Amino acid sequence: MTTAPPEDAVTTYREAMRDALREALSGDERVFLIGEDVGRYGGCFGVSLGLLEEFGPERVRDAPLSESAFVGAGIGAALAGMRPIVEIMTVNFSLLALDQILNNAATLLHMSNGQLPVPVVIRMTTGAGRQLAAQHSHSLEGWYAHIPGIRVLTPATVEDARYMLPAALADPDPVLIFEHGSLYNAKGALPRSGTTAGLDRAAVRRSGTDVSLITYGGSLPKALSAADALAQEGIEADVVDLRTLRPLDTETVAASAARTHRVVVVDEAWRTGGIGAEVSARVAEDSFYDLDSPVERVGCAEVPIPYARQLEEAALPQPADIVAAVHRAVN
Amino acid sequence: MLMTRETRSRTTAEPRKPSKKTAKKPARKKTPTAGPRPHAGPDADRVRLLESMLRIRRFEERCVELYSAATIRGFVHLYIGEEAVAVGVNDALGPDDSVVATYREHGHALARGVPAEAIMAEMYGRTTGCSGGRGGSMHLFDASRRFYGGNAIVAGGLPLAAGVALADHMRGLDRVTCCFFGDGAFAEGEFHETANLAALWRLPLLLVCENNLYAMGTAIGRHEAQTDLAARAGSYGMVAWAVDGMDAEAVAASARRAVTAIRGGAGPHFIEARTYRFRAHSMYDPDRYRDRAEIERWKAQDPIGLLQARLRQETALDDGDLAAMEQRVLDELESAVAAAEAAPEEPVADLLRHVTSRPPEVN
Numbered sequence: 001m002t003t004a005p006p007e008d009a010v011t012t013y014r015e016a017m018r019d020a021l022r023e024a025l026s027g028d029e030r031v032f033l034i035g036e037d038v039g040r041y042g043g044c045f046g047v048s049l050g051l052l053e054e055f056g057p058e059r060v061r062d063a064p065l066s067e068s069a070f071v072g073a074g075i076g077a078a079l080a081g082m083r084p085i086v087e088i089m090t091v092n093f094s095l096l097a098l099d100q101i102l103n104n105a106a107t108l109l110h111m112s113n114g115q116l117p118v119p120v121v122i123r124m125t126t127g128a129g130r131q132l133a134a135q136h137s138h139s140l141e142g143w144y145a146h147i148p149g150i151r152v153l154t155p156a157t158v159e160d161a162r163y164m165l166p167a168a169l170a171d172p173d174p175v176l177i178f179e180h181g182s183l184y185n186a187k188g189a190l191p192r193s194g195t196t197a198g199l200d201r202a203a204v205r206r207s208g209t210d211v212s213l214i215t216y217g218g219s220l221p222k223a224l225s226a227a228d229a230l231a232q233e234g235i236e237a238d239v240v241d242l243r244t245l246r247p248l249d250t251e252t253v254a255a256s257a258a259r260t261h262r263v264v265v266v267d268e269a270w271r272t273g274g275i276g277a278e279v280s281a282r283v284a285e286d287s288f289y290d291l292d293s294p295v296e297r298v299g300c301a302e303v304p305i306p307y308a309r310q311l312e313e314a315a316l317p318q319p320a321d322i323v324a325a326v327h328r329a330v331n
Numbered sequence: 332m333l334m335t336r337e338t339r340s341r342t343t344a345e346p347r348k349p350s351k352k353t354a355k356k357p358a359r360k361k362t363p364t365a366g367p368r369p370h371a372g373p374d375a376d377r378v379r380l381l382e383s384m385l386r387i388r389r390f391e392e393r394c395v396e397l398y399s400a401a402t403i404r405g406f407v408h409l410y411i412g413e414e415a416v417a418v419g420v421n422d423a424l425g426p427d428d429s430v431v432a433t434y435r436e437h438g439h440a441l442a443r444g445v446p447a448e449a450i451m452a453e454m455y456g457r458t459t460g461c462s463g464g465r466g467g468s469m470h471l472f473d474a475s476r477r478f479y480g481g482n483a484i485v486a487g488g489l490p491l492a493a494g495v496a497l498a499d500h501m502r503g504l505d506r507v508t509c510c511f512f513g514d515g516a517f518a519e520g521e522f523h524e525t526a527n528l529a530a531l532w533r534l535p536l537l538l539v540c541e542n543n544l545y546a547m548g549t550a551i552g553r554h555e556a557q558t559d560l561a562a563r564a565g566s567y568g569m570v571a572w573a574v575d576g577m578d579a580e581a582v583a584a585s586a587r588r589a590v591t592a593i594r595g596g597a598g599p600h601f602i603e604a605r606t607y608r609f610r611a612h613s614m615y616d617p618d619r620y621r622d623r624a625e626i627e628r629w630k631a632q633d634p635i636g637l638l639q640a641r642l643r644q645e646t647a648l649d650d651g652d653l654a655a656m657e658q659r660v661l662d663e664l665e666s667a668v669a670a671a672e673a674a675p676e677e678p679v680a681d682l683l684r685h686v687t688s689r690p691p692e693v694n
Contacts, residue, residue: 032501058501064531069490069524076494079479080429082501084494099521103484104491112472113463114685116479148686172688 008189013155016162016190017047017179021085024169025055028083031169032059034070035087035123044089045125045184071097071122075105075174078120083169088124091140091178105174106149117172121165126154127180127218127268128316134304137312139268141178141217142275145245151175152245153199156220158188160243167199175199180218180268202243202252208236211326212256214279215266216242219317223266226322235330245275250282257287262329264296266322271299296325374646378656380422380579381638384414386660387438388635390447393664394437394454394468398614403454405467406483410438412577412609415634416541417442419582420509420602423590429477429499429508431492434469435541435608436481439511445473448667457674464677465685485546486512486519489538493525496534496599507593509537509586515546517563518554526567526599533598537589538564540603541576547612548620564601576606577632580641607632 011019024031033048033055039062042049052060063070067088074086088094094101101122108116128137145152151173155161161179168175205220206227215223220241227237238256242248257263263283267276280295301315391411397403410417417438424430424443432439440450445461453460454468462472462481470481479495482488492510499506516522517540529536546554557563565571570592574585582604589600607629611618642648683691 064524064527066524066528068521069493069528072487072490072521072525073494073497073528076431076479076491076496077498077501078494079491080495080498082498099484099487100490103487104482108472108480109688110685111462111466111470111481112474112685113460113465114688115462115472115474117688151687 008191010187011158011162011190012184013158013161013179013186013188014045014047014184016158017165018049018051020162020165021048021051022054024083024085024165025051025059028169030081030083031085032061032077032082033085033087034061034063034074036063036065036089036093038062038087043087045179045181047179047184048087067093067096068100072100072104074120074122075100075108075118078118078174079108079116084120085165085169086120086122088122090136090181091124091126092135092138094122094124095140101144101150101174101176102147106147109173110149118174119169119172121168121175121177123177123179125181126178127182128300128305128312129182129218131307131309131312133307137305139217139300141176141245142267142269142278144176145248145275145278147246149174150246151199153177154217154243154245155179156183156217156241156243157205158186158190162190164199171199178217182218183221186221199244200247200249202249203241204238204252204256205241206237206239208238208260210235210237210260211262211264211329212238212240212253212260213264213266213322213326214240214242214253214256214283216245216275217268219266219268222317222319223322226319226326229319229323230326235326237326242279248279248282250286253279253283254286254290257283258290261290261292262326263287263291264298264322264325264329266298266317268300268317270302271297272302274299293329296329298322298325374642374648376422377580377638377642377646378648378652380418380583381635381642382656382660383418383421383442384579384635384638385656386447386663387414387417387441389660389664390441390450391437393668395614397454397668403468405469406434407454407468407614408435408612409608409610409614410435412629412633413541413543413606414438415579415582415638416539416576416604416606417511419579420511420537420539420586420604422583423586424507424509427477427504427506428590429479429492429495429506431479431488431495431508431510432471432481433485433488433512434481434483435513436471436511437468440471440473440478440481443473443476443478445471445476445478446667447663448670449473451664451667452671452674455671455674456676457671458677459670459674463685486516486521488512489516489521489525490528493529493534493536496529496536497532500532500534505594507535507537507590509539511539511541513546514540514542514544514551514560515549515554516540517560518546523567526564526569526601529599530568533596535593536599537586537593538569538599538601539586540564540601541606542603543606543608545608545612545621548616548618550620561601561603564603569599569601570597571601571603573603573605576604577629577634577637579634579638609633
């Protein structure tokens with residue numbers, strides 16, 4: 001008698017994230033969730049809906065709108081032996097807690113000569129596309145990727161939404177998880193075979209031989225959609241999902257470039273000084289002799305994200321922009 | 332679950348300690364001895380406070396010499412004049428309690444029991460330093476003593492301290508977290524965010540404001556709209572009072588009262604210790620913003636001189652004891668300096684250690 005392989009379940013990114021939180025809270029007494037509206041409201045984006053009823057207000061802890069205090073409290077609790085998961089509504093608001101993240105979470109291990117690890121996980125949304133205007137829509141994960149001492153994750157798939165969190169909690173260092181706001185309703189298959197997500201490797205989401213699309217987070221679906229359009233005209237794109245912005249898996253990027261000889265970097269953040277610039281520089285450093293054309297970049301227009309729908313759409317990288325960049329690279 | 336709070340806030344200055352519970356004792360006949368003299372009972376506690384202050388004072392005086400000789404570098408913020416606060420508060424804390432300090436923390440670290448040798452080696456940037464040469468004067472750490480720095484950002488330690496207290500609170504541990512910070516922190520949002528959070532959740536947190544009247548070079552009247560700090564802290568629904576920060580015994584009694592109440596579940600407490608730094612903000616500071624007469628007035632209330640005089644008057648402490656104490660402290664310091672001089676430098680090959688818990692990033 002053979003056992004049929006377990007079927008993949010179709011779920012949403014939001015539910016996958018919630019399952020991950022539920023598992024973390026159930027499995028370890030030291031884990032607690034703290035943040036803006038995580039309890040009674042059910043999470044600003046509905047991620048923690050129902051967890052208050054399951055785990056109570058001590059462990060699903062509504063915090064005042066005091067980003068610096070509750071992020072710092074998460075860091076302090078991690079220092080003292082807990083495994084806090086801190087939720088900040090958006091990356092824009094995380095700037096109010098930047099002092100705690102950069103000057104404390106990222107530095108304490110080093111400054112204390114290894115005495116004070118900070119096993120905190122900080123989750124927040126990032127990105128635009130929902131007409132929330134400038135102060136709720138920016139993609140600043142690249143700024144955080146600039147900082148040594150922290151790990152920066154950008155789950156783009158349902159599977160990563162489900163399995164990156166337990167891996168992040170197992171990491172002894174501070175981990176920031178950026179959830180693109182447009183992904184929460186995305187559906188996908190969740191393998192039931194007990195997958196665990198490694199955090200160190202990028203993933204090739206689509207194999208191709210003609211061009212490498214290097215991307216992450218909310219831009220992955222756009223890159224895949226562009227790749228489908230390109231396939232119609234006979235251009236096969238290799239789509240690399242970086243998954244982790246720090247540390248960067250430059251090997252997977254270089255291997256892709258070696259296969260395709262053309263690279264297009266797709267990043268929703270501003271091009272100037274962004275993570276796309278970093279990836280592009282790494283490609284230039286590591287893969288110069290593999291390239292048949294200059295690295296192309298598709299990023300956000302250099303503008304605070306506007307409210308009006310057509311302006312927001314024009315500001316953000318769209319599949320058509322990616323296709324155009326590929327045409328420039330290929331021709 | 333948020334517990335119901337009694338909104339208690341006491342913002343009056345604490346009455347000065349009644350002159351002496353141990354009224355004047357008849358001077359005992361003593362034979363002077365050269366070595367350390369064993370003290371016992373309440374006198375021993377008082378003598379320990381004095382010796383602890385003296386250790387801080389002499390440590391920092393030695394730092395001035397070493398800094399002037401360019402042997403130690405960086406920003407060095409001296410605590411001279413404020414010793415009574417660190418010593419008094421630490422006297423009320425137990426080994427399982429936690430301390431979060433500022434960048435002016437040599438005194439907090441020494442009073443917490445971090446060995447002078449480990450701190451001096453840190454000033455030298457050596458391997459044996461309490462932060463392995465990665466922190467320097469402003470970033471002293473000792474996890475074994477639950478001493479969490481050493482934070483160079485004004486008010487930056489406050490949220491951390493709330494988190495340490497939250498962890499203990501959630502685990503039902505009978506521990507108090509003490510956070511030191513200066514009057515300058517009152518102008519930072521982090522103080523107010525933390526005070527609100529701590530009072531809201533009744534965290535076992537002792538907030539000790541070392542009000543030395545200056546935020547760097549700016550006098551309190553020029554940086555705070557309301558200079559009654561205890562009143563402001565009390566407005567968050569926590570018990571708050573002020574104490575004479577030049578009197579180590581008064582600080583110790585005050586801290587003991589607060590710590591007892593916090594252990595009893597009374598939630599966060601705030602103590603404003605009114606003190607003064609005799610030296611400039613840092614070794615770089617030419618100190619042009621203070622009136623010499625003001626400094627001299629405060630020096631007349633030197634916490635070390637005050638306690639010495641009191642102990643001489645009220646206990647059997649005599650010149651011989653003081654000389655022996657001085658010698659002990661100096662010997663300890665000289666051996667700390669010698670050990671730091673002899674300690675190896677942290678190898679440059681280890682530059683990237685401890686950036687993360689993983690092997691150093693190569694990319």
